[in-house]
Amino acid sequence: MYQIKSTALLKQVMREYFQSFEGRKVAWCTSVGPAELLRAFGFEVYFPENHGALIGATRMAERFIPAATKAGFSGHVCSYTTSDIGAFLSGDSPLRKHYGMEEVPRPDLIVYNTNQCREVEDWFHFYARHFKCPIAGIHPPRHLHEVGSEELRLVAAQFEQLIPVCEQASGVRFDIDRYRETLRLSQEATGLWQQVLRTAIASPPPLSFFDGVIHMGPIVVLRGTQQAVDYYQALLAELSAHVAEGKGILKKEQSRIFWDGMPIWGKIRMLSDLFLQNNSAVVASTYCNSWIFEDFDEQHPFESAALAYTRIFINLSEDAKMKMLKKWIGEFRIDGVIFHDSKTCFHNSNSRFGMHLRLKEETGIPVLVVEGDLCDLRFFSEGQSVTKIETFLEQIESRMYAH
Numbered sequence: 001m002y003q004i005k006s007t008a009l010l011k012q013v014m015r016e017y018f019q020s021f022e023g024r025k026v027a028w029c030t031s032v033g034p035a036e037l038l039r040a041f042g043f044e045v046y047f048p049e050n051h052g053a054l055i056g057a058t059r060m061a062e063r064f065i066p067a068a069t070k071a072g073f074s075g076h077v078c079s080y081t082t083s084d085i086g087a088f089l090s091g092d093s094p095l096r097k098h099y100g101m102e103e104v105p106r107p108d109l110i111v112y113n114t115n116q117c118r119e120v121e122d123w124f125h126f127y128a129r130h131f132k133c134p135i136a137g138i139h140p141p142r143h144l145h146e147v148g149s150e151e152l153r154l155v156a157a158q159f160e161q162l163i164p165v166c167e168q169a170s171g172v173r174f175d176i177d178r179y180r181e182t183l184r185l186s187q188e189a190t191g192l193w194q195q196v197l198r199t200a201i202a203s204p205p206p207l208s209f210f211d212g213v214i215h216m217g218p219i220v221v222l223r224g225t226q227q228a229v230d231y232y233q234a235l236l237a238e239l240s241a242h243v244a245e246g247k248g249i250l251k252k253e254q255s256r257i258f259w260d261g262m263p264i265w266g267k268i269r270m271l272s273d274l275f276l277q278n279n280s281a282v283v284a285s286t287y288c289n290s291w292i293f294e295d296f297d298e299q300h301p302f303e304s305a306a307l308a309y310t311r312i313f314i315n316l317s318e319d320a321k322m323k324m325l326k327k328w329i330g331e332f333r334i335d336g337v338i339f340h341d342s343k344t345c346f347h348n349s350n351s352r353f354g355m356h357l358r359l360k361e362e363t364g365i366p367v368l369v370v371e372g373d374l375c376d377l378r379f380f381s382e383g384q385s386v387t388k389i390e391t392f393l394e395q396i397e398s399r400m401y402a403h
C-alpha cells in the first residue's frame with residue numbers, strides 16, 4: 001500500500017513544536033501573520049487557527065461551539081473562532097490528548113493580520129481582554145487587483161510599528177540581522193513547500209490535497225525556523241523519489257481535481273477515500289497554496305514581508321483570484337474544480353458571487369459547489385455531498401470519453 005513515510009517525522013516535528021513553549025516568551029499570531037518578525041524577538045509562536053483545525057480534525061467542534069455561543073458568539077461566525085473560544089471556556093483541548101499539553105500556552109503578546117478576514121481581530125481581542133495581554137494588528141487594504149506602491153508603503157509601515165510593541169513584550173531589542181535570518185529561513189521553507197505541492201503535477205501524484213493539509217503543519221506553525229526547512233527537505237526528497245519510481249496515491253488516475261476553499265477538517269479521511277475509490281486525485285488547492293510566499297526578500301525585510309502577506313489569494317479581488325485559479329488549472333492539468341462553500345467562512349468561499357460559473361464559462365472546466373464547513377459538521381450533509389461528488393466525477397469521466 002502506498003504510504004508517505006515522512007508522516008512519522010511530521011508527528012515528531014509537531015510534537016517538539018508543542019513542547020517548545022515551556023519557559024519561553026509566547027506570541028500568538030494569525031496563520032498568515034508576521035511570524036518571522038515575532039521569531040526575530042525570540043518569541044515561540046502559537047497559532048490559534050492551528051488549534052481550531054485540530055479541533056475540527058478531531059471532531060470536537062460540536063462539543064465546544066455551544067460554550068462560545070453562550071458567550072455571545074454567533075454560531076454563524078468562523079467555526080475556528082467559536083470552537084477555539086468554546087474549548088478555552090470549557091477548559092478542554094485536543095492538545096491534551098495529542099501533545100500532552102494541559103492547556104494552550106499563555107500569551108505575552110497577541111498579533112494578528114486582517115489580510116484574511118476581520119474575524120481574527122475579534123477572536124484575538126477576546127483573548128487580549130481575558131489575559132489582559134498587549135495586542136497589535138496589521139490592517140492591510142483588502143480585495144486588491146494588485147498591490148501597488150502606496151499599499152505597500154502603508155503595510156510596511158504597519159510592520160515597522162510592531163517593533164516597539166515586540167521589544168516591550170519580549171524585553172529584547174530589535175536586531176535587523178536576526179529578522180533577515182528568520183525571513184530567509186521562512187523563504188527557504190516556503191520554496192520547499194511549493195516544490196512539495198508541485199510534485200502533484202506528476203501522474204499519478206505522490207500526494208493529494210488531503211495529504212497536503214496534514215503536511216502543511218510546519219509551514220504554518222514553524223515558518224522562520226530551521227526545523228521547517230529540514231522537514232520540507234525530507235518530505236520533498238521522499239515525494240520526488242516516489243515520482244521518479246512512478247509511485248503515487250493512485251494506480252489508475254482517471255481525473256484530476258482542484259479544491260477551492262477551506263478543508264472540511266472532520267471529513268478529511270472520508271473525502272480522501274471517496275476520491276481514491278473513484279480513481280480521482282485532488283491534486284491542488286487554493287488552501288495549501290496559501291502558504292507560498294515567493295516575495296520574501298531578506299534584503300528588503302519589511303517591504304517584502306508586507307508584499308508577501310498582502311498578496312495572498314484570500315486578500316485579492318475576484319478577478320485576481322480567477323487569474324490564479326486559471327494558472328493552477330493549467331499547471332496541474334485539472335479536469336474539474338470543486339468549490340467548498342464553507343458556511344462559517346465567508347472569506348474563503350469563492351462561489352458566493354458566481355466565480356465558479358465565470359470560471360466554467362471561461363475555461364470550459366466543469367465545476368461543483370459542495371456545501372459544508374471547516375469545523376462545524378452540522379452544516380455538512382455527508383450523504384448528499386457524496387452523491388454530488390460521485391455524480392460530478394462520473395460526468396467528468398464521460399466527458400473525457402466523449403472527447
Ligand code: SF4
Nearest residue numbers: 078080116117119345
Ligand atoms: S479566513 Fe475564514 S476560517 Fe480563517 S479565521 Fe477567517 S473566517 Fe475563520
